[in-house]
């Protein structure tokens with residue numbers, strides 16, 4: 412997969428079941444696993460199932476593609492069947508290790524924020540991020556996410572407990 416063509420502009424679109432193999436490749440990278448709750452050695456089959464089930468469970472999966480290949484993914488988890496939290500959604504994301512730091516994360520978060528604000532009527536976006544995941548924390552802060560608290564020993568990572576920050580972005584502007 413060539414990735415030295417800086418002129419190739421990533422394209423964001425909804426994920427399809429046929430993207431399962433490329434998504435498994437994203438989560439095969441050590442940095443992608445380090446920053447998320449994914450288990451090493453992901454399979455395309457698992458992702459095929461997730462993508463199939465997600466469509467009915469209120470999960471909007473966006474992918475950023477370069478030369479048609481998904482190299483970044485963001486899942487927006489909504490609550491269409493729970494009236495009291497219908498205004499809230501959570502997100503999780505990863506960019507393939509060899510595509511990080513090229514603007515793809517920013518493009519995916521922008522797409523998710525636009526989808527949430529302008530099309531889904533979501534006014535609270537929330538997420539969990541490891542306390543030492545500086546790249547992700549900086550990225551979310553750029554979009555107005557603020558730290559709300561810390562979950563202690565929230566997850567196991569590389570044999571150690573790690574604390575997690577809860578971050579959220581409240582849409583302040585009213586729909587006209």
Ligand SMILES: CC(C)(COP(=O)(O)OP(=O)(O)OC[C@H]1O[C@@H](n2cnc3c(N)ncnc32)[C@H](O)[C@@H]1OP(=O)(O)O)[C@@H](O)C(=O)NCCC(=O)NCCS
Pocket residue numbers: 442443444445446447503504505506507510511512513514515516517518538539540541544545546547549550551553
């Ligand atoms: C966090 C992650 C999604 C960022 O995606 P990315 O495509 O690498 O980020 P971008 O290139 O779009 O950078 C956007 C902003 O994020 C921050 N950022 C990204 N990588 C950074 C790094 N290595 N160091 C410091 N800041 C960084 C910067 O603020 C950057 O803006 P700038 O380039 O103008 O300084 C990516 O590093 C990743 O997939 N990490 C592994 C999985 C993960 O941690 N997922 C998040 C789970 S909460």
